Amino acid sequence: MYLAKIKVTYKPSVLDPQGEVIKSALHRLDYETVEQVIQGKYFEVRLSADSLAAANGLVESMTEALLINQNTETYNYTVEEVEA
Amino acid sequence: MYLAKIKVTYKPSVLDPQGEVIKSALHRLDYETVEQVIQGKYFEVRLSADSLAAANGLVESMTEALLINQNTETYNYTVEEVEA
Numbered sequence: 046m047y048l049a050k051i052k053v054t055y056k057p058s059v060l061d062p063q064g065e066v067i068k069s070a071l072h073r074l075d076y077e078t079v080e081q082v083i084q085g086k087y088f089e090v091r092l093s094a095d096s097l098a099a100a101n102g103l104v105e106s107m108t109e110a111l112l113i114n115q116n117t118e119t120y121n122y123t124v125e126e127v128e129a
Numbered sequence: 130m131y132l133a134k135i136k137v138t139y140k141p142s143v144l145d146p147q148g149e150v151i152k153s154a155l156h157r158l159d160y161e162t163v164e165q166v167i168q169g170k171y172f173e174v175r176l177s178a179d180s181l182a183a184a185n186g187l188v189e190s191m192t193e194a195l196l197i198n199q200n201t202e203t204y205n206y207t208v209e210e211v212e213a
Contacts, residue, residue: 067196071191083174103160111155
């Protein structure tokens with residue numbers, strides 16, 4: 046069994062209005078040293094696969110097929126073997 | 130300058146309907162070896178602080194104050210020093 050942890054964020058060229066709103070809210074709460082906030086999505090996927098390489102391939106394929114919008118978002122991920 | 134990476138997920142006891150929907154969609158797309166999907170939120174916060182320990186403290190404080198709902202969500206985070 047493998048556990049994939051996938052972090053999805055907007056591409057740097059894409060405006061992140063939620064991140065801006067959170068930054069403003071943190072400033073109002075006196076966290077004035079905050080310079081930037083990026084809000085993204087996070088997924089954990091448990092799957093079985095024949096090997097770590099196969100699991101990596103499945104994770105990339107399914108992330109690009111369903112989890113992200115490739116026009117506006119980018120992602121990075123890790124996969125580790127875990128107990129079933 | 131410090132960069133915090135914060136992953137927010139539902140507590141294990143809380144139903145994650147979005148994760149269930151994504152799992153079903155992946156099965157329909159023939160990713161049948163997927164056993165579980167958890168959907169969460171991901172934040173990157175850039176901030177200045179006097180030390181790594183101070184940055185950690187700020188990140189915990191602001192996450193609990195604004196970024197999560199402590200009744201239903203849990204989080205983990207890393208903080209690293211980065212160039213300004």
